[in-house]
Amino acid sequence: MxxxxxxxxxxxxxxxxxxxxxxxxxxxxxxxxxxxxxxxxxxxxxxxxxxxxxxxxxxxxxxxxxxxxxxxxxxxxxxxxxxxxxxxxxxxxxxxxxxxxxxxxxxxxxxxxxxxxxxxxxxxxxPEPGSTALVLYTSGTTGRPKGVRISHGAITANLGALAEAWSWTEEDTLVHGLPLFHVHGLILGVLGAFHTGSALVHTGRPSPRAYAAAQGTVYFGVPTVWSRVRDDPESARALRGARLLVSGSAPLRPALFDDVRALTGHALLNRYGMTETLVTLSGRAGEDQTPGWVGTALPGVETRLVAEDGALLPHNGSALGELEVRGPSLFSEYTNAPEATAASMTADGWFRTGDLAIVGPGGAHRIMGRASTDFIKTGGFKVSAAEVEDALLAHPAVREAAVVGAPDDDLGEQIHAYVVADAVAADELVNFVATELSVHKRPRQVNFVPELPKNRLGKVVKGELGRR
Known part of the structure; x- marks a missing residue:
């Protein structure tokens, strides 16, 4: 690498x-x-x-x-x-x-x-391809972080696939300001440059002005970074000379996708991965990007959707199931946790991501959220928290939204929303969602908060909602 x-x-x-x-x-x-x-x-x-x-x-x-x-x-x-x-x-x-x-x-x-x-x-x-290169600790959105052992071979395979997907070469200059203790900033953002031979500029902090001043061809950011770029139009317009803007590590909302494209002239290329799998799904450089979708499987990667009963689901653009992946970039094991390692894998070698997804007939994937926190069973219906969050974010007064299921004796779970918004009533948001989606997908309770709890990569830590 x-x-x-x-x-x-x-x-x-x-x-x-x-x-x-x-x-x-x-x-x-x-x-x-x-x-x-x-x-x-x-x-x-x-x-x-x-x-x-x-x-x-x-x-x-x-x-x-x-x-x-x-x-x-x-x-x-x-x-x-x-x-x-x-x-x-x-x-x-x-x-x-x-x-x-x-x-x-x-x-x-x-x-x-x-x-x-x-x-x-x-x-x-x-080194031998199977020897451990890095031990990265998970983001910790659900419980204590686990040490993920990642081999030299897994990193090399993943960076080669990304170089192909993103047309990433020694002629590029990669710019980012992401932390150097996770996959995005360290493996993709440092070792990726060393694999391809491209120049590397780490801005220290991922500020819009630092990004604009770097004059790179490829930029990495999490949605929080791109939100700040959007809010600094002058810096955003300075990125028009870039070749590729990449987003990852947290969900990219369609409204932010549209805003960044209008200012920079670039459609954010979205990708999906985990510490345990590295990047498995991505859009391709030079191809149209669809907001809300994270692209197709990288070379060498296979994906499948599995229902709660273990049945395989069709890739028809509507079937919702847990995403499982396999390929050369999977981790070796969790440190000191053989039971957790075994539980994360199927008997035939697929990694259970714990994420719910839809796959279209052409292989494009849409991640709908975590099965543990983003799959709400209410009144006999199954509701994706991500879908309700997108509907809330479509309201002009809403800046951020997170949706969870709360126990309910009658419905099984109620849909509760936590919202960062300006001058809007809870009833108005409930009715707005009921109009945009099916009525049963409306929040039963809307909580207004000054901010959503997030980890270092901008992912909402839903386990902390309601504690602040």
Whole structure:
């Protein structure tokens, strides 16, 4: 997966890798990472304080070179989350910039400055495809985060498929400001550039002005980023010279899709994936994008829809079932959780995503939400929370919406909506949904809130609704 970076290191005038104010030429980055690799070789795993800095990138590349699994630790993780990650993954040490951690002794793991572990440049044989490259912890929207072990082979296969789907080459300049401890920012947003040999500009924070100033050809963002771009029309119009704008990690609403296209001239390319699967579905560069849909299966990936009784459902654009996937980019296992690993897979090797989906006759997929929180059974009907959320968002006063099922003795579950809105009554929103959709899909209760609880990637944490 570093082949593109190595090739760039051999080219005169190859663009530097930039993170904030720091920049290294490809050969300088490889040299620094090789020295760190010599210092960590043989370790069972190393953690990295995953700030959006060059130090983090050097450590990740060093781990890839030395065939040592790297565990990115979110820099804003609280003590409980950080302790869980470090205990669960058991790294030999944690690498961080000097002075980055106020009380490194409280972590229970030796904390070593990145500069201090570096030694002489060292070369290593290439890793086995099945060996673990990264241990990424899930977003934690449902329970304690799990450590997902991702192999070198899975990452390489996925990046190759994305390069094909997005026509991503060494001629591109990738721009983003996403965190470096999840798939989107780290695997796609850093290793993707190193795989293809494209230039990389990480803006530190994904602000509209920073995106506009970077003058890239490919931009990555979560819907929250694209919402902020939309709200800064001048910066949005500066992206008209780009080739591709990609959205992922959270649902992309049709209204935001339309607004961004009107300002930038680009239809946001949507894609779908999970930590356990990497990216499995995506639109294609140069093809029409349909708001609300996340494209077709990437090369090598298979998908199927399964009903509650285990029956396979047709791909007819209306049948709703749980999405299962298989292919070369699946994770190896959850760390220290063999029962959870086994439960996530079917006997014939398909991963249970836990997401509800519809698949059209041409293979396009629409993700309708999580089976555990977004599939509401009310009065004998099955209702997609995502469909009700889209209807609420179509009202001009509504800025954000989340819908959940609440226990009800009569209906089984009631549809409850949590809404960020301006000067609108609950009854008006209930009647609006009943007009836009079937009457049984209307919310029985509308709760107005100042904001929706979200994780770092902009996904609504529905388990926290009603607690604030």
């Amino acid at each position: 570093l082949e593109g970076l190595r090739q760039a290191a051999g080219r005169d005038g190859a663009a530097a890798v930039r993170l904030g104010d720091d920049a290294l030429a490809p050969e300088e980055l490889l040299r620094a990472a090789s020295a760190v690799a010599g210092g960590i070789a043989g370790a069972p795993a190393v953690a990295v304080h995953a700030t959006p800095t060059m130090d983090t990138v050097i450590v990740v590349v060093a781990g890839l070179l030395a065939n040592v699994p790297v565990v990115p630790v979110p820099p804003d993780a609280g003590p409980m989350e950080r302790d869980h990650i470090l205990r669960d993954s058991a790294p030999a040490l944690m690498l961080a910039a000097k002075g980055a951690l106020e009380d490194p002794g409280a972590l229970g793991v030796p904390v070593v400055p990145v500069d201090d572990v570096a030694g002489a440049e060292t070369s290593f044989p290439g």
